[in-house]
Amino acid sequence: MEDSRSARAALGVELARSAGEIARRWFDTSALAVEHKQDGSPVTQADREIEQHIRNAVSEHFPDDGFLGEEFDETIGTSQYRWIVDPIDGTKSFVHGVPLYANLIALQEDNDIVFGVINIPNADVLMHAERGKGCWKNGTQVHVSDRTELDGAYVMATWLEDWHPDVIVDLHAAGAVLRTWGDAYGYMMVACGQAEAIVDYTTQAYDLAPMPVIIEEAGGRFTTLDGARDFDGGNGIASNGTVHDSVLKIVNQG
Ligand code: IPD
Ligand code: CA
Ligand code: CA
Numbered sequence: 001m002e003d004s005r006s007a008r009a010a011l012g013v014e015l016a017r018s019a020g021e022i023a024r025r026w027f028d029t030s031a032l033a034v035e036h037k038q039d040g041s042p043v044t045q046a047d048r049e050i051e052q053h054i055r056n057a058v059s060e061h062f063p064d065d066g067f068l069g070e071e072f073d074e075t076i077g078t079s080q081y082r083w084i085v086d087p088i089d090g091t092k093s094f095v096h097g098v099p100l101y102a103n104l105i106a107l108q109e110d111n112d113i114v115f116g117v118i119n120i121p122n123a124d125v126l127m128h129a130e131r132g133k134g135c136w137k138n139g140t141q142v143h144v145s146d147r148t149e150l151d152g153a154y155v156m157a158t159w160l161e162d163w164h165p166d167v168i169v170d171l172h173a174a175g176a177v178l179r180t181w182g183d184a185y186g187y188m189m190v191a192c193g194q195a196e197a198i199v200d201y202t203t204q205a206y207d208l209a210p211m212p213v214i215i216e217e218a219g220g221r222f223t224t225l226d227g228a229r230d231f232d233g234g235n236g237i238a239s240n241g242t243v244h245d246s247v248l249k250i251v252n253q254g
Helices: 002-026 045-061 092-095 166-174 182-190 211-217 242-253
Strands: 032-034 042-045 065-071 082-087 102-109 112-120 125-130 133-139 156-157 178-179 197-200 221-225 235-237
Touching: 002 045, 002 102, 002 112, 032 092, 042 045, 045 065, 045 082, 065 197, 082 092, 082 182, 102 182, 112 182, 112 211, 125 182, 125 211, 133 182, 133 211, 156 182, 166 178, 166 182, 166 242, 182 197, 182 211, 182 235, 197 242, 211 221, 211 235, 221 242, 235 242
Parallel strands: 065 082, 156 178, 156 197
Antiparallel strands: 032 042, 082 102, 102 112, 112 125, 125 133, 197 235, 221 235
16 A cells, blocks of 8 residues: 555656646746636636646546645545646736746545645645655655744735735734745745745645645645544644644634
C-alpha cells in the first residue's frame, strides 16, 4: 500500500509542476479570456486546461482511481484512492495579475488525505507532504511557528466579505496582525512558520483537500470552524496548533 501511495505522490508532485507551467503561460497575458460561472466566480481556459491535463495523466497511470476536480464532473473510482484537484486556487488573483494563486492536488486513501501539494508557480514554491514523511518546501523540511500567543500572531483571510466585523475587531484587540495573503498561499505560510493561522468561512472540498496532510505533517492543526478534522465541512482553519483554540473562540462568536 505504501508503494502505491508513494508512486501516486510522485506523480502528484510532477503534475503540480506541469500545472504550474501551463498556468504561467496564461498568467498576465491579454489572451486570457475570463468567463463567469453561475455563482459569479471567474473561470478561464487555464483552469480547464490544467484540470484536463491532470485528469488525463491520472487516468493513464491509475485508471481505477476516483477523481474530483473543480471544473468537471466527478469520476467515481473502484480503487481505494481518490484524487482531489483545484487546478487554479485563487482564480481571482490569477485573473487580476496577482502572483499568489496556486495549483492544488490531494490524494485521499479510504477516508484519509495521505498526500497533498501546493504549487505556487509565480513564486517558485512547491510544498508537498505525504503522511508520516514530513512537509517539504522546495526540498527543505518545514515546520509551523512556535508562537503561543495571539498577540503578534499573523492571522490570514482570503476575503473579508463573509467575516463578521466583530471577529476582525476582536482579533485585532487580541494583538493579532491581520492580512489577506489568502487562498492556498496562506496555508503554505502557516505550514512553514511564516504566519500562525488562516481562516476560511466558505470553501469546497477541492479548496482545502491538501491542507490536513500539509498542515499536520508540518506540526500544526487543521479543522473546520466547529473543530472537526474535516476538509469537506464548508469552511476551515489552519494554525500552528498552539493558537488554534484562541482563534476558534473568536471566530465562532461572530
Ligand atoms: C477560492 C479559494 C478561497 C475560498 C473561496 C474559493 P477558487 O477558490 O479556495 O480560499 O475562500 O471560497 O472560491 O475559486 O479561486 O479556486
Ligand atoms: Ca479554490
Ligand atoms: Ca479553482
